[in-house]
Amino acid sequence: MNAFFSSNETIILPCDSKGIEKAVQLIRGGYPVGLPTETVYGLAADAFSGEAVARIYQAKGRPSFNPLIIHIAHIEQAAEIVEFNDEALSLAQKFWPGALTMVLPLKKDAKIASIVTAGLDTVAIRMPSHPVMRQVIKAFGHPLAAPSANKSGSISPTTALHVKESLNGKIAAVLDGGIADKGLESTIIYIGADEIKLLRPGPITSEELAQSSHLPITEYKADGQNPVAPGQLVSHYAPSQPVRLNISQKEADEWLIGFGDIAGDDNLSPSGDLTEAAAHLFSALHRGEKSAYPRIAIAPIPLEGIGKAINDRLGRAAAPRDEQNTSQR
Numbered sequence: 493m494n495a496f497f498s499s500n501e502t503i504i505l506p507c508d509s510k511g512i513e514k515a516v517q518l519i520r521g522g523y524p525v526g527l528p529t530e531t532v533y534g535l536a537a538d539a540f541s542g543e544a545v546a547r548i549y550q551a552k553g554r555p556s557f558n559p560l561i562i563h564i565a566h567i568e569q570a571a572e573i574v575e576f577n578d579e580a581l582s583l584a585q586k587f588w589p590g591a592l593t594m595v596l597p598l599k600k601d602a603k604i605a606s607i608v609t610a611g612l613d614t615v616a617i618r619m620p621s622h623p624v625m626r627q628v629i630k631a632f633g634h635p636l637a638a639p640s641a642n643k644s645g646s647i648s649p650t651t652a653l654h655v656k657e658s659l660n661g662k663i664a665a666v667l668d669g670g671i672a673d674k675g676l677e678s679t680i681i682y683i684g685a686d687e688i689k690l691l692r693p694g695p696i697t698s699e700e701l702a703q704s705s706h707l708p709i710t711e712y713k714a715d716g717q718n719p720v721a722p723g724q725l726v727s728h729y730a731p732s733q734p735v736r737l738n739i740s741q742k743e744a745d746e747w748l749i750g751f752g753d754i755a756g757d758d759n760l761s762p763s764g765d766l767t768e769a770a771a772h773l774f775s776a777l778h779r780g781e782k783s784a785y786p787r788i789a790i791a792p793i794p795l796e797g798i799g800k801a802i803n804d805r806l807g808r809a810a811a812p813r814d815e816q817n818t819s820q821r
């Protein structure tokens with residue numbers, strides 16, 4: 493399939509110095525590689541190379557109008573790409589490295605390939621905390637563009653095996669850094685002059701953001717027709733079967749994903765812990781998808797803290813899937 497690998501199988505690289513070296517070598521050669529982050533696995537390529545980034549879109553089967561997140565290893569790398577105002581800098585100091593993505597104005601002389609931003613004059617950027625991801629960015633020396641490492645429109649991967657199952661033969665390799673422990677994509681915010689817009693709820697909650705900023709946090713509601721974050725289309729994170737939400741009693745043809753006291757065929761967190769539920773969500777959806785059941789049902793999840801992000805993902809998994817709604821990620 494490329495100069496490095498002759499087979500059509502995606503290789504799972506062990507997370508040792510050889511594996512990391514191989515991943516960096518592939519990225520240098522312009523080939524996207526699946527990499528672990530603390531949120532979900534990313535499909536990473538050189539953010540300065542349009543050709544390398546185009547291969548991400550190709551492997552995911554993703555429409556190219558959807559811009560990607562740039563991953564950096566230290567703040568100086570970010571300062572070469574985006575304009576920080578005081579608010580952005582203070583949030584970076586508070587939440588980086590970690591699961592907060594900020595949409596910031598792109599610097600005029602930034603070397604980011606325009607395919608990364610889909611031609612926008614802003615760019616989404618974050619500093620991941622996963623040690624393996626940081627090691628790869630440092631060894632490579634440039635920022636990496638990386639969306640979640642799954643086929644466009646399907647469930648995000650939280651293990652190397654999920655990546656292989658979704659993209660086998662489409663990418664050369666995935667580096668196995670264990671389970672992505674947050675289990676949900678990063679929180680995305682846009683910092684306006686007098687408000688912070690929450691574009692995508694995630695592991696950093698709006699309550700935590702509110703505690704660290706004097707600006708009000710406004711929740712952006714996607715209507716699917718006019719998305720501010722182009723990735724905010726309604727149907728997302730979807731298993732192949734139809735999904736019903738807020739179900740306590742399943743029907744005979746349903747695979748029930750439980751929570752707390754609602755046991756189910758699977759359970760996001762028997763003790764009712766929302767952070768644990770977030771970490772298990774995508775794995776549970778993968779298991780439901782692989783089950784023999786034609787429909788998936790999901791127990792009610794409280795709408796508080798990270799429960800908001802879980803419900804956001806579930807709403808997308810259950811949304812009707814017409815042409816307008818899908819075709820993203």
Ligand code: TXA
Nearest residue numbers: 531533534559560614615616639640677678721722723
């Ligand atoms: O946790 C994460 O964020 C994972 C890991 C791999 O880091 N990445 C991820 O990337 O979820 P992706 O490409 O699946 O989601 C990127 C989101 C999309 O919804 C996209 O529309 C939005 O970021 N986005 C990117 N650039 C933007 C911009 N300039 N303005 C508004 N939204 C933007």
Ligand code: MG
Nearest residue numbers: 639640648821
């Ligand atoms: Mg994604």
